[in-house]
Amino acid sequence: MPRAATGAILTVAVLLVPLVAGPFLQYLVLNMLLLALLALSFNLLFGMTGLLSFGQGAFYAGGAYAAALLLRAGLPLIPSIVLGSVFAAALAAIIGAFCVRHTRIYFSMLTLAFGMLVYAVVWKWTDVTGGDDGLIGIPRGEFFAKPERYYLLAAALVLASVAVLYRLSSSPLGLALRAIRENAERAEFSGVAVRQTIFIAFVTAGFFAGLSGALLAPLEQTVSPSTAHWTKSAEPVMATLIGGPLTFAGPLVGAVVYLGLKEIIVRYTEYWLLVFGLVLLAMVLSFRGGLLGAAIALWRRRA
Amino acid sequence: MLFQGLVGLSEAMYLWLVAAGLSLIFGVLRVLNFAHGSLYMLGAYFAWIAFRISGSFWVALLLGPLLVCAVGWAMEFGFLRRVYGAPEPFQLLLTFAFVLIFDDLVKLVFGPVYQSPPTPAALSGAVMIGRSVLPTYHLFILAVGGLVGLGLWLFLEKTGVGLIIRATAADREMACALGVRSSRLFTWVFVLGAWLAGLGGALSMPVRAISPGMGEFIIIEAFVVVVLGGLGSLRGAFLGAVLIGLLHAYGLVFMPVFELALGYVAMAAVLIVRPWGLFGVREA
Numbered sequence: 307m308p309r310a311a312t313g314a315i316l317t318v319a320v321l322l323v324p325l326v327a328g329p330f331l332q333y334l335v336l337n338m339l340l341l342a343l344l345a346l347s348f349n350l351l352f353g354m355t356g357l358l359s360f361g362q363g364a365f366y367a368g369g370a371y372a373a374a375l376l377l378r379a380g381l382p383l384i385p386s387i388v389l390g391s392v393f394a395a396a397l398a399a400i401i402g403a404f405c406v407r408h409t410r411i412y413f414s415m416l417t418l419a420f421g422m423l424v425y426a427v428v429w430k431w432t433d434v435t436g437g438d439d440g441l442i443g444i445p446r447g448e449f450f451a452k453p454e455r456y457y458l459l460a461a462a463l464v465l466a467s468v469a470v471l472y473r474l475s476s477s478p479l480g481l482a483l484r485a486i487r488e489n490a491e492r493a494e495f496s497g498v499a500v501r502q503t504i505f506i507a508f509v510t511a512g513f514f515a516g517l518s519g520a521l522l523a524p525l526e527q528t529v530s531p532s533t534a535h536w537t538k539s540a541e542p543v544m545a546t547l548i549g550g551p552l553t554f555a556g557p558l559v560g561a562v563v564y565l566g567l568k569e570i571i572v573r574y575t576e577y578w579l580l581v582f583g584l585v586l587l588a589m590v591l592s593f594r595g596g597l598l599g600a601a602i603a604l605w606r607r608r609a
Numbered sequence: 610m611l612f613q614g615l616v617g618l619s620e621a622m623y624l625w626l627v628a629a630g631l632s633l634i635f636g637v638l639r640v641l642n643f644a645h646g647s648l649y650m651l652g653a654y655f656a657w658i659a660f661r662i663s664g665s666f667w668v669a670l671l672l673g674p675l676l677v678c679a680v681g682w683a684m685e686f687g688f689l690r691r692v693y694g695a696p697e698p699f700q701l702l703l704t705f706a707f708v709l710i711f712d713d714l715v716k717l718v719f720g721p722v723y724q725s726p727p728t729p730a731a732l733s734g735a736v737m738i739g740r741s742v743l744p745t746y747h748l749f750i751l752a753v754g755g756l757v758g759l760g761l762w763l764f765l766e767k768t769g770v771g772l773i774i775r776a777t778a779a780d781r782e783m784a785c786a787l788g789v790r791s792s793r794l795f796t797w798v799f800v801l802g803a804w805l806a807g808l809g810g811a812l813s814m815p816v817r818a819i820s821p822g823m824g825e826f827i828i829i830e831a832f833v834v835v836v837l838g839g840l841g842s843l844r845g846a847f848l849g850a851v852l853i854g855l856l857h858a859y860g861l862v863f864m865p866v867f868e869l870a871l872g873y874v875a876m877a878a879v880l881i882v883r884p885w886g887l888f889g890v891r892e893a
Contacts, residue, residue: 358698404880410697411641412840415832416880419873422829426869536825540705547702577717583709590703591691 394516621854839889
């Protein structure tokens with residue numbers, strides 16, 4: 307089972323990071339893991355179902371703010387993270403009810419518009435969200451105050467989520483989503499309840515995006531409205547496109563490459579979005595399969 | 610009250626110009642141009658440059674949108690037409706890449722500083738409306754927005770080219786079978802849409818602060834407008850823009866805290882009752 311082996315090696319490597327890496331590298335790897343989870347949640351809709359969501363930032367922020375508020379109210383770390391993700395899923399259920407009724411183009415517009423609505427609420431509702439200052443001083447308890455311990459907890463939760471999402475992609479739900487991507491009408495006629503299936507995927511994606519955000523809040527110990535902005539929603543889009551939307555591991559690879567590249571580019575220029583715009587342009591024009599897609603094509607040609 | 614309404618209507622005209630271009634392009638090309646707000650931004654910046662060089666507002670108003678047309682032409686001819694065969698999300702992603710590129714290029718060239726050019730002398734006066742003072746420029750914007758609407762309507766309903774555009778929007782395959790050269794038509798419709806966005810940007814230059822983020826804001830509002838009015842319908846875009854403009858104007862007076870959310874609430878309400886928008890065609 308090469309796939310199980312890959313998973314095992316990945317798990318061990320990720321969990322060994324605190325032993326070999328300094329605080330900066332740990333922080334970077336954890337950020338990569340969080341973006342990877344966000345990108346995987348995005349790709350549940352994009353690569354699998356063919357729906358381009360520009361609003362994952364809303365659920366990411368929903369999870370982050372809910373977890374932050376619960377932590378500040380004195381709830382322990384793990385329940386706060388779980389409830390934060392559940393809150394994001396509930397938010398996704400409300401927004402999803404509007405979005406899943408529509409075809410692809412409307413879907414993209416609506417997710418962006420509702421995402422910015424969440425941003426507007428976060429920005430304006432100062433009493434609860436702290437407005438443009440955000441929330442600061444988020445505690446994560448005595449035990450997890452040590453960065454290594456928090457790293458291990460967050461990494462373990464991300465890895466578990468990746469395993470769940472992987473199982474999901476080959477489950478009957480995953481197959482139904484792919485059928486919808488290929489031909490929604492045909493899927494409907496062969497007995498797939500299209501809207502309900504998309505709705506389930508939407509809420510699931512919202513949950514895992516929320517988990518990614520809920521893990522961010524205790525890491526940074528602050529949350530700012532930028533988590534809800536569309537530029538945040540654009541990050542999983544770019545990571546997925548870079549890695550490749552048609553393979554399960556694409557968003558994972560993409561998240562690592564994206565943040566790694568960003569880390570290097572920001573040392574030379576503040577205009578990193580311009581660079582990623584050009585990268586995205588190149589990807590859309592010539593490498594729609596992403597890095598992983600290109601690698602697989604190359605490997606097949608050799609074999 | 611009337612004063613608020615007139616302010617709201619004049620604000621709606623920028624939105625109408627952007628939404629009109631967005632809707633027109635979608636109607637014919639079936640591509641949603643995420644970068645339409647960026648074209649609006651470029652219209653403002655290009656007009657600003659033209660103003661700095663020529664010193665004349667009218668030259669700026671003419672040249673700014675024309676330069677945006679050139680950018681639009683390059684976008685369609687150089688890039689967009691390569692992905693017409695790709696799945697829809699990739700066409701969207703291509704235009705999205707341009708949002709990132711244009712926004713950062715503008716920051717790179719002009720800096721993140723807010724620019725505020727002066728109102729032209731002829732339009733810098735004010736008119737008394739009841740007991741309030743309305744800048745003449747607002748009335749000028751209203752007139753331009755109305756004239757563009759009228760012009761578009763005449764162009765689409767009364768000319769041969771307009772007929773071809775409407776036919777292609779209604780049934781692309783049939784239009785092509787009857788001899789419409791779709792590739793050339795697509796380019797020109799995209800350029801026209803870019804001109805509309807550029808005009809909106811150029812018009813906004815003297816009254817709204819020019820900044821690299823101005824495109825992001827208006828494209829999301831324009832999405833709300835076309836969802837309200839129905840994607841591909843110009844009438845819907847006009848009424849949607851007017852509705853949003855009035856909602857914002859009166860919202861600021863009556864419930865300032867929720868002003869930002871009002872447009873979205875209206876959009877959600879319309880989506881529940883008529884998911885295809887007020888003037889849109891029901892999705893098959």
